[in-house]
Amino acid sequence: MNAQKVVKVHKKLPLKEKIKRFSFITLGAILMAVSLELFLVPNKLLDGGIVGISIMLSHLLHIPLGLFIFILNVPFFFLGYKQIGKTFAISTLYAILILSIGTSLLHPVPPIVDEKFLVTIVGGVILGLGVGLVIRYGGSLDGSEILAILISNKSPFSVGEIVMVINFFIYVAAAFVFNYESAMYSVIAYFIAFKTIDIVQQGLDESKSVWIISDQYEEIGDAINDRLGRGVTYLKGEGAYTGDDKKVIFCVITRLEEFKVKDIVNHFDKSAFVAIGNVAEVKGGRFKKRDIH
Numbered sequence: 001m002n003a004q005k006v007v008k009v010h011k012k013l014p015l016k017e018k019i020k021r022f023s024f025i026t027l028g029a030i031l032m033a034v035s036l037e038l039f040l041v042p043n044k045l046l047d048g049g050i051v052g053i054s055i056m057l058s059h060l061l062h063i064p065l066g067l068f069i070f071i072l073n074v075p076f077f078f079l080g081y082k083q084i085g086k087t088f089a090i091s092t093l094y095a096i097l098i099l100s101i102g103t104s105l106l107h108p109v110p111p112i113v114d115e116k117f118l119v120t121i122v123g124g125v126i127l128g129l130g131v132g133l134v135i136r137y138g139g140s141l142d143g144s145e146i147l148a149i150l151i152s153n154k155s156p157f158s159v160g161e162i163v164m165v166i167n168f169f170i171y172v173a174a175a176f177v178f179n180y181e182s183a184m185y186s187v188i189a190y191f192i193a194f195k196t197i198d199i200v201q202q203g204l205d206e207s208k209s210v211w212i213i214s215d216q217y218e219e220i221g222d223a224i225n226d227r228l229g230r231g232v233t234y235l236k237g238e239g240a241y242t243g244d245d246k247k248v249i250f251c252v253i254t255r256l257e258e259f260k261v262k263d264i265v266n267h268f269d270k271s272a273f274v275a276i277g278n279v280a281e282v283k284g285g286r287f288k289k290r291d292i293h
Helices: 015-043 051-061 066-085 087-106 116-136 143-152 160-178 180-202 216-227 256-267
Strands: 207-213 233-238 245-254 273-279
Touching: 015 051, 015 066, 015 087, 015 180, 051 066, 051 087, 051 143, 051 160, 066 087, 066 207, 087 180, 116 216, 116 256, 160 180, 180 216, 207 216, 207 256, 216 256, 256 273
Parallel strands: none
Antiparallel strands: 207 245, 207 273, 233 245
């Protein structure tokens, strides 16, 4: 009997999900355009990566920013298409196109504020919201991130380290193109944007995973279920040193419920092992909170 080759068929994304994805990518790109043209660029502040290079070139050559953003990012679109995937590349190209058009349309609009402190904070937050939405829904707004991913695959450096080095040289260059004050304010705006991206990625209703090892696992599990309305899962474990069988409680809670879980565990077993970590996203299962009375 000849062995038949199994072909894996990936389901296409439903139309509803595609509309949702591209709607949020559009919103994210527009928010970034607003941040650049109504806050950062008029006040001689810049973002990192390819967008930062585009801002400096636009300032030096007096050519529209949107044109540079699109042209400089196109090579990275092809790299992303070949190395990272078709869906990601198409989403990225679409986001960059919307960003380029958005900056061109908003360029004639006067800046909302010109006070450097407000510009840095508000511009950084809006920038982070825009970039965070695009990343969360499968795209990118800057080719330097794609370059960093490709370099990290063939080097001992992480994506974050490579991006940091690229941006270091960009902000040093900004000190000469603009001035040192603008470069320093740009670094602060970038940091604010970076932290905002984390919030968008994790969601405002941040979830936490909880791992508990205790001999009173049934009592603790029942209490979490009854008092918090959260489902729990019992996992089988074995102590590496003692070889004893252990039951591990696993559940996912919100950050507001963390104190209550600790209180429940402490009530039944003060010596229980408890590990709590952040969860970026929760889907499926029985995470939805059950009504408690």
